[in-house]
Amino acid sequence: MSQTTPLPRQAAPSGRRELPEAPFLAAARGERPARTPVWFMRQAGRSLPEYRALREGVPMLDACFDPEMLAEITLQPVRRHGVDAAILFSDIVVPLKAAGVDIDIVPGTGPVAAAPVRDLAAVKALPELEPEQVSKVADGIRLLVERLGETPLIGFAGAPFTLASYLIEGGPSRNHEHTKALMHSEPELWHQLAGRLADVALTFLRAQLDAGVDAVQLFDSWAGALSERDYREFVLPHSAKVLAGVADHGVPRIHFGVGTGELLAAMRDAGADVVGVDWRIPLDEAVRRLGHSGRAPEKIAVQGNLDPALLHASWPVLEAEVRRIVEEGKAADGHVFNLGHGVLPGVDPDVLTRVVGLVHEL
Amino acid sequence: MSQTTPLPRQAAPSGRRELPEAPFLAAARGERPARTPVWFMRQAGRSLPEYRALREGVPMLDACFDPEMLAEITLQPVRRHGVDAAILFSDIVVPLKAAGVDIDIVPGTGPVAAAPVRDLAAVKALPELEPEQVSKVADGIRLLVERLGETPLIGFAGAPFTLASYLIEGGPSRNHEHTKALMHSEPELWHQLAGRLADVALTFLRAQLDAGVDAVQLFDSWAGALSERDYREFVLPHSAKVLAGVADHGVPRIHFGVGTGELLAAMRDAGADVVGVDWRIPLDEAVRRLGHSGRAPEKIAVQGNLDPALLHASWPVLEAEVRRIVEEGKAADGHVFNLGHGVLPGVDPDVLTRVVGLVHEL
Numbered sequence: 268m269s270q271t272t273p274l275p276r277q278a279a280p281s282g283r284r285e286l287p288e289a290p291f292l293a294a295a296r297g298e299r300p301a302r303t304p305v306w307f308m309r310q311a312g313r314s315l316p317e318y319r320a321l322r323e324g325v326p327m328l329d330a331c332f333d334p335e336m337l338a339e340i341t342l343q344p345v346r347r348h349g350v351d352a353a354i355l356f357s358d359i360v361v362p363l364k365a366a367g368v369d370i371d372i373v374p375g376t377g378p379v380a381a382a383p384v385r386d387l388a389a390v391k392a393l394p395e396l397e398p399e400q401v402s403k404v405a406d407g408i409r410l411l412v413e414r415l416g417e418t419p420l421i422g423f424a425g426a427p428f429t430l431a432s433y434l435i436e437g438g439p440s441r442n443h444e445h446t447k448a449l450m451h452s453e454p455e456l457w458h459q460l461a462g463r464l465a466d467v468a469l470t471f472l473r474a475q476l477d478a479g480v481d482a483v484q485l486f487d488s489w490a491g492a493l494s495e496r497d498y499r500e501f502v503l504p505h506s507a508k509v510l511a512g513v514a515d516h517g518v519p520r521i522h523f524g525v526g527t528g529e530l531l532a533a534m535r536d537a538g539a540d541v542v543g544v545d546w547r548i549p550l551d552e553a554v555r556r557l558g559h560s561g562r563a564p565e566k567i568a569v570q571g572n573l574d575p576a577l578l579h580a581s582w583p584v585l586e587a588e589v590r591r592i593v594e595e596g597k598a599a600d601g602h603v604f605n606l607g608h609g610v611l612p613g614v615d616p617d618v619l620t621r622v623v624g625l626v627h628e629l
Numbered sequence: 630m631s632q633t634t635p636l637p638r639q640a641a642p643s644g645r646r647e648l649p650e651a652p653f654l655a656a657a658r659g660e661r662p663a664r665t666p667v668w669f670m671r672q673a674g675r676s677l678p679e680y681r682a683l684r685e686g687v688p689m690l691d692a693c694f695d696p697e698m699l700a701e702i703t704l705q706p707v708r709r710h711g712v713d714a715a716i717l718f719s720d721i722v723v724p725l726k727a728a729g730v731d732i733d734i735v736p737g738t739g740p741v742a743a744a745p746v747r748d749l750a751a752v753k754a755l756p757e758l759e760p761e762q763v764s765k766v767a768d769g770i771r772l773l774v775e776r777l778g779e780t781p782l783i784g785f786a787g788a789p790f791t792l793a794s795y796l797i798e799g800g801p802s803r804n805h806e807h808t809k810a811l812m813h814s815e816p817e818l819w820h821q822l823a824g825r826l827a828d829v830a831l832t833f834l835r836a837q838l839d840a841g842v843d844a845v846q847l848f849d850s851w852a853g854a855l856s857e858r859d860y861r862e863f864v865l866p867h868s869a870k871v872l873a874g875v876a877d878h879g880v881p882r883i884h885f886g887v888g889t890g891e892l893l894a895a896m897r898d899a900g901a902d903v904v905g906v907d908w909r910i911p912l913d914e915a916v917r918r919l920g921h922s923g924r925a926p927e928k929i930a931v932q933g934n935l936d937p938a939l940l941h942a943s944w945p946v947l948e949a950e951v952r953r954i955v956e957e958g959k960a961a962d963g964h965v966f967n968l969g970h971g972v973l974p975g976v977d978p979d980v981l982t983r984v985v986g987l988v989h990e991l
Contacts, residue, residue, distance in 0.1 A: 580810040581813075588813075
């Protein structure tokens with residue numbers, strides 16, 4: 268499917284299940300379902316006591332490769348909150364780990380790579396991902412498709428820039444200085460690395476799609492650290508390769524990064540059907556900016572954009588924010604309610620449940 | 630001086646020295662001096678070996694209250710790089726510490742407050758700052774004015790929102806969730822706290838001005854975490870109080886935060902004469918946005934906006950970036966070349982010196 272063809276109403280290649288009544292899928296296609304669908308980034312995880320109980324003593328990456336555990340963790344927020352979509356419990360570094368990269372998730376720090384990737388030898392040494400290496404994730408997805416009923420399942424992968432930053436910096440970075448320096452000073456090496464990481468992300472997403480996910484989200488967590496000029500030159504082609512590479516599956520492709528107000532049209536140009544927006548700009552302004560993308564005649568679908576910090580505010584404040592966002596979301600052809608970034612660890616899960624109820628009422 | 634009156638060409642109340650030839654002051658007034666002035670945020674500090682030698686074994690806050698040491702640290706980058714302005718070596722929490730708040734700078738973490746400020750009792754217990762409590766800083770400034778010759782000295786303070794975030798969260802925070810929750814849920818308490826912190830910042834800046842600084846910069850490091858709506862409602866009035874409170878000194882007032890592309894006009898509306906811009910948008914686009922402020926007929930001066938990460942790139946890359954930025958800065962009436970955020974610790978100081986030389990040539 269080319270980037271300029273709208274998604275078919277019910278694409279179901281390779282025996283994919285059809286969920287014609289799912290509000291999430293309708294909104295992601297740029298339609299207006301009977302109710303506004305809602306899910307939360309990081310809904311599966313540390314905000315839930317049942318998650319913390321299940322994960323007790325189990326390292327993060329072990330949980331991500333245990334089909335029963337990843338299925339159960341993915342299901343927990345669906346059961347508890349009644350959200351309109353499940354998001355696969357996984358981590359951005361899962362496909363790298365699966366391919367054999369020496370990387371681990373250090374509690375309190377994040378992903379840490381044993382050896383930073385900063386030269387041609389290191390780039391060439393990066394292994395490719397084979398679909399069999401993520402077979403446990405696929406097994407978990409098959410369990411989920413059986414157990415989720417009519418609730419769609421969103422698969423996900425980290426985008427090339429964000430993966431590259433972890434590998435080049437060797438871990439989480441506030442300033443991405445080595446990544447940006449390499450990108451600008453050695454553009455050929457950069458494009459080779461980002462191209463390989465695009466292949467990894469694509470293989471991971473295709474494995475998820477083959478196992479049955481109903482939509483995909485490409486997370487470019489750190490893209491907001493770049494100017495639009497740099498994003499278009501160094502990042503967009505590689506994210507576009509990933510998004511184009513899953514187009515034949517005919518499922519909605521969501522693309523999100525934090526602080527990307529300047530990049531929204533570029534992220535849509537990369538091939539996103541739904542663009543995630545953080546809380547820094549209102550959704551109606553986001554829709555205006557998305558209209559400047561080269562895909563302007565197509566329907567515009569957005570996802571967002573409640574500030575997750577406001578889940579700590581009083582209910583009247585939160586209610587007013589949710590109402591405002593649902594109202595502003597009407598500027599889009601389709602609106603999937605979500606946070607502007609992931610659920611924070613300290614949040615009261617009952618507040619999330621209440622937000623779901625309110626969004627469904629409006 | 631009201632916000633709508635342009636700065637006089639040579640304001641010199643209270644015996645302030647006049648520096649009619651200083652390119653930095655001319656550019657900050659919205660003029661075009663013979664050469665583009667340049668300085669770097671965090672130029673005084675950890676990027677310099679002579680700084681690390683001097684600070685050896687001396688805690689950060691001790692250095693900030695030692696007149697000889699703060700003067701020497703402030704002078705080091707002026708001597709080494711030939712920058713067009715000195716920036717007072719200090720820290721955002723210095724006036725809080727001076728007033729008696731139990732706060733310290735923990736190496737590797739940042740400012741940590743012994744007791745988070747989250748209720749009325751804690752807000753009421755916050756001490757006021759008396760000018761005598763920062764007399765050591767004033768002593769250092771007097772030494773600097775003697776030693777700097779024709780190079781202007783920029784004083785600085787943290788803005789109320791950023792100070793509040795440290796106090797409410799108890800330390801550095803990625804998400805500012807308690808700050809945002811308090812702001813929205815208890816707006817009266819928020820405004821009381823922010824008002825008190827505005828008084829602290831104002832007293833600190835006035836003490837610096839009385840001692841002889843030639844310009845001031847109000848740092849609202851974290852303001853970019855807010856939407857424009859929230860910034861205008863909760864933050865702008867307090868930053869405006871600080872900036873208006875120093876207007877009678879007739880020196881340029883710079884205002885800066887990271888990731889504030891959406892807030893530039895609002896920050897100008899707060900009373901800034903010069904608005905700092907990070908690297909996410911080009912300076913000519915920043916000038917366009919600043920034109921939407923309520924102070925549109927006045928001259929527009931900007932400061933910025935080289936990505937500090939690119940100081941790690943190869944010289945040809947860096948040279949091209951510097952040339953582009955100087956070119957884009959011509960859209961403003963006045964342009965002070967700077968980074969889009971502070972100097973990173975690992976940078977080669979010779980690269981900074983070379984950037985100064987290049988900016989001066991162009």
